[in-house]
Amino acid sequence: MKKVVKFGGSSLASAEQFKKVGAIIKADESRVFVVPSAPGKRFSDDTKVTDMLLHVYQTAADGKDITAEIEAIKARYDEIIEGLGLDFSLDKDFEEITNALKTEPEKDYAASRGEFLNGKIMAAYLGIQFIDSAEVIFFNDEGKLNTYKTEKTLAAKLAECGKAVIPGFYGLGKNGRVKTFSRGGSDVTGSIVAQAAKVDVYENWTDVSGVLITDPRIVTNPEPIKFITYRELRELSYMGASVLHEDAIFPVRQCGIPINLRNTNAPADEGTWIVESTAQRPPHVITGIAGKKNFCTVFISKAMMNSEIGFCRKVLQAFEENEIPVEHVPSGIDTMTIVVHEDDFMCKEQKVLSAINRLAAPDSIEIEAGLALIAVVGRGMKSASGTAGKLFNALAKSGINVKMIDQGSSELNIIVGIRNDDFESAIKAVYAEFVAE
Numbered sequence: 001m002k003k004v005v006k007f008g009g010s011s012l013a014s015a016e017q018f019k020k021v022g023a024i025i026k027a028d029e030s031r032v033f034v035v036p037s038a039p040g041k042r043f044s045d046d047t048k049v050t051d052m053l054l055h056v057y058q059t060a061a062d063g064k065d066i067t068a069e070i071e072a073i074k075a076r077y078d079e080i081i082e083g084l085g086l087d088f089s090l091d092k093d094f095e096e097i098t099n100a101l102k103t104e105p106e107k108d109y110a111a112s113r114g115e116f117l118n119g120k121i122m123a124a125y126l127g128i129q130f131i132d133s134a135e136v137i138f139f140n141d142e143g144k145l146n147t148y149k150t151e152k153t154l155a156a157k158l159a160e161c162g163k164a165v166i167p168g169f170y171g172l173g174k175n176g177r178v179k180t181f182s183r184g185g186s187d188v189t190g191s192i193v194a195q196a197a198k199v200d201v202y203e204n205w206t207d208v209s210g211v212l213i214t215d216p217r218i219v220t221n222p223e224p225i226k227f228i229t230y231r232e233l234r235e236l237s238y239m240g241a242s243v244l245h246e247d248a249i250f251p252v253r254q255c256g257i258p259i260n261l262r263n264t265n266a267p268a269d270e271g272t273w274i275v276e277s278t279a280q281r282p283p284h285v286i287t288g289i290a291g292k293k294n295f296c297t298v299f300i301s302k303a304m305m306n307s308e309i310g311f312c313r314k315v316l317q318a319f320e321e322n323e324i325p326v327e328h329v330p331s332g333i334d335t336m337t338i339v340v341h342e343d344d345f346m347c348k349e350q351k352v353l354s355a356i357n358r359l360a361a362p363d364s365i366e367i368e369a370g371l372a373l374i375a376v377v378g379r380g381m382k383s384a385s386g387t388a389g390k391l392f393n394a395l396a397k398s399g400i401n402v403k404m405i406d407q408g409s410s411e412l413n414i415i416v417g418i419r420n421d422d423f424e425s426a427i428k429a430v431y432a433e434f435v436a437e
């Protein structure tokens with residue numbers, strides 16, 4: 001049994017957090033490859049080291065003095081090193097980084113140093129090998145991950161060492177310079193390492209006990225989800241639940257490695273398992289509830305629309321021409337509704353309307369803003385009858401008017417459109433009906 005363990009910024013924000021991480025790693029011999037983030041926030045008003053580094057980069061790029069900012073970052077690391085009682089110093093690294101930023105400031109290089117330095121401390125603390133990600137993770141000309149070269153190089157390197165620390169978030173660009181993933185990208189590194197080492201589990205440690213059924217800012221103390229499939233997670237993430245970096249799913253999913261989300265501050269909690277498929281019975285018919293506000297509906301009607309072949313295509317073309325992503329298309333006999341996000345639509349509204357008129361010549365078009373969408377997701381819905389009934393009943397009991405309904409034939413989710421103002425009460429009502437019954 002082999003595992004990759006990735007720790008997020010808050011798990012590594014201080015010496016105290018490092019100690020918890022050390023204990024977690026040492027508690028299980030199979031935790032062989034460690035992927036650290038940069039130190040995150042120690043308290044809510046704190047600044048993440050990555051943000052401090054991005055700021056230094058800007059200061060350097062503006063040709064201003066960076067000494068004080070570098071000192072502040074160094075102090076964060078020195079505090080960790082001292083707190084761990086390590087006989088170890090990053091003085092040389094800081095000298096190098098300062099010189100590099102002074103002579104030729106590069107944004108990705110600057111941002112990546114947070115993980116690089118934290119990785120060095122982690123390796124010294126655990127007494128295991130440090131692998132610089134710029135030697136094993138490669139990007140191609142288009143700035144995308146070079147999967148073939150990365151997997152080959154990384155697999156060979158990992159096979160050489162029993163245990164190792166591989167810092168998250170960056171690799172080497174085609175131009176021979178350090179390049180980072182987008183923000184939160186250490187999740188992606190963890191996933192790539194898991195794939196290359198063909199491990200059994202990818203453990204991703206943060207400061208919550210896994211994926212929660214719904215947003216804790218709306219429902220107090222929602223239950224965590226024990227098992228969720230990749231497909232369910234995709235539906236929830238699409239609807240706004242932020243769990244992992246999007247690109248972290250593909251590498252592990254492709255080779256059938258499950259992800260276990262765990263809490264560094266409560267290591268005894270089982271966390272959430274993200275899996276391809278499972279026979280585990282979900283404790284509730286629904287697995288999760290997520291939603292987003294500020295959608296717009298474009299309601300189009302035309303007599304005998306149904307028999308006009310190509311009508312839908314023409315309407316959709318109007319959105320395509322204006323590069324507006326379409327979220328949902330519920331339709332009736334002589335009507336179709338296009339649901340789009342206000343941010344994408346508002347600024348091009350009139351252009352789209354004239355394009356629809358030009359291309360499809362409908363009888364009328366009505367637009368309405370202020371719609372919220374809620375996705376009720378669950379593999380358990382397939383075998384349970386009455387889910388939709390229960391859902392609409394819960395909303396009706398709370399006096400919420402449903403403006404749109406969309407259920408895919410996969411029966412994995414039901415999406416309802418309601419007014420923005422009803423968003424929070426709708427989520428509470430659905431949670432109360434299905435979970436806190």
Ligand code: ASP
Binds near residue numbers: 184185187
């Ligand atoms: N430290 C980087 C960030 O703040 C990457 C990560 O934590 O995953 O985005």
